[in-house]
Amino acid sequence: xxxxxxxxxxxxxxxxxxxxxxxxxxxxxxxxxxxMIEEDRYCDDVLTQISACNKSLTSIGRExxxxxxxxxxxxxxxxxxxxxxxxxxxxIRRFN
Numbered sequence: 001x002x003x004x005x006x007x008x009x010x011x012x013x014x015x016x017x018x019x020x021x022x023x024x025x026x027x028x029x030x031x032x033x034x035x036m037i038e039e040d041r042y043c044d045d046v047l048t049q050i051s052a053c054n055k056s057l058t059s060i061g062r063e064x065x066x067x068x069x070x071x072x073x074x075x076x077x078x079x080x081x082x083x084x085x086x087x088x089x090x091x092i093r094r095f096n
Contacts, residue, residue, distance in 0.1 A: 009072060022060050029053045058095070065091060 011019075030053060036046050069088065076084035 009068075011067075015067060019060065019064065022056070022063075026053060026056045026060070029056065061095060065095070 029049065033046060033049050033053065036049065068091075073084050073088055076082075
């Protein structure tokens with residue numbers, strides 16, 4: 001059996017609770033979109049909700065990236081692991 005290397009990032013409890021709360025809100029938005037589809041709601045209304053979800057996901061992604069930069073990236077650079085810059089550039093490319 002092949003082992004997969006998973007990096008871990010212990011998070012501040014306050015940050016973790018805030019991020020989970022925001023993700024739970026997005027999950028509710030998604031459930032709302034499912035219900036709209038089930039109820040045959042007008043396409044424009046569904047698309048508006050999808051757009052709102054996309055913006056919410058992008059927002060939380062940026063917040064996690066900010067935390068990543070302030071913690072993991074700074075720590076790696078201090079430890080001389082400058083290859084972290086390539087990882088961050090890849091993350092930024094995925095967000096565009």
